[in-house]
Amino acid sequence: MSSSAETAVTTSVSTGKPQRAALAFSFLSTWIIWGSTYLAIRYAVETIPPLVTAGVRHFTAGSVLFAYCYFRGFRPTAKHWKGAFLIGAFYFLGGHGTLHWAEQRVSSGLAAVLIATEPLFIAAIMIFTGKERFSYWTLLGMLCGISGVAYLMGGEALHAPGQMVGILAVLAGSLSWGIGVCISPNAGLPEDPVASAGMTMFCGSLLLLTTAGVTGEIAAFHPHQVAMRSVLGLLFLIVFGSIVAFSAYVWLLGQVSPTMVSTHTFVNPAVAVLLGWAMAGEALTARLLVATLAILGSIAFIRRGTRAAAH
Template sequence: MNNQNFKAYLAYIAVCVIWGTTYLAIKIGVTDLPPFLFAGLRWITAGTILIGYLFLRGYKFPVKDDLIHLFIVGISLLGFGNGFVVIAEQWLPSGLTSLLITTIPIWVVIIEMLLPNSPKINFLVILGIIIGTSGVVLIFWNDLDKIFNSDYFLGILSMFGAVVVWVIGSLWSKYKKVSVKPLMGATFQMLFAGVLQVILGSLLGEWSVFHFTQDSFYAFAYLVLIGSLFGYTSFIYAIAHLPVSFVSTYTYVNPIIALYLGWLVLNEEVNIILFAATALILGGVVIVKMGHERIKTKNKIAQANR
């Protein structure tokens, strides 16, 4: 293994661990701070630091068409997607929110099936959807007694909103490509999302209750420096030097880290049903991705034989 590959694997491990810890940091932050300002100031701070760095390095700034694309993706994935996650964590355990976010690849496939000229699916994709969805059903069945609790219901509703807008942003990003470097693209997405969230927080009167405590400040600083700056740069370095299919497996590790830390630090409930649901959801996502890989391979063979 050469030095570059070694660094790439270290970057991959960093992404697996760091992005699994962000759910705990968000949970700690929203215990004391209002959600939109907490999230928005995080993205603006991280985005401002990154854009200064990229400017000094002479990176090419996006053109108008790219900015429009980055705006749509930024407000979808980070603005509303991450925003709803932060809102949900006011009421839901951090481990549960991370697990529900893991189902996004399954919902992307389901929504994509409803679109005109949707890509073909195979038995593995269908099987993965069924298994992954079963895991989600198991979570809600386990927590059926909490559904009528208004806080829990609002948390689940927020997570549903997060998944929907994340799917929209993911599909838009899939079919609309940009010509900017990945880190530059991520930086503008952070800035667009942050501005939107700060505006929403201001309209909702969050400034009147925005006061840092020691814990919330540490959580905020961690999310800016480690979760955003180090996390995103590690991810982009890993993607540049390792197969995308391998790097994307970080999504299987994140919820395990989040569940463990939620239990260890915040005494969040972890039981056998939650473990079973985790296995079903992660297994479903893996099978869906395996199905897509088979479809891609089949299409490549078909094109080569033309």
């Protein structure tokens, strides 16, 4: 694990409060790095098959995180592995697999905005299963989010061949991730969040690579045709997206409130849209900006509804 990630995970608490530098680094990691992963995915899948990209990314990162925990004394059980395969299927095969595939068809900024619908799916699942109480704030958030997606699809879906399929794939991935979030507390994962992440990434990567083999991606993959930009994109996803930023995220969960940690949900789409426009020449349309504001507003309403229902 890199020294920066190690610092974020193991910063001493002997002073009684987290160091400001570690807090700043960790917040910037979840805001900027995670926001930039969408552009990195776009670059990676230009010449590397999407499921191969996602599989190699999570196999490498998951192996590093798992090895880190193993050499610190962690020993997984059969129950841990069963839970890791279950959640890995929803998070990384269903969630990231579809995202990587879709970014061959939609812009990185659009993908990031659509992924921001995850809280809508999570809220709907939790209410439908009776795990959370209904509130009018939540209803308002859902209506706002659905309106934003519908408005976005009304214009974006007709711009390029395969655009609608890509949009639906990202939304399916967002739903898959939301299901994983809702069932993960009872899935039998390790209590150590880093070990849990390492195992789910590793198991998810095996499912991704198996699917890549079955669908013919691996057979059709020619490493000598891979562009340097794709290699750099994949390396960025492994080192920064899946190891550094996630380690910072885990550390933040133990230092500040979940509400503060979740601010990345609002920042990531904005970062992705701006980077896609500035570095990849992606269109920055009024429709995309309006839909982004609607979807981010829906997240704020849903979070308020969740807090109101808890009291």
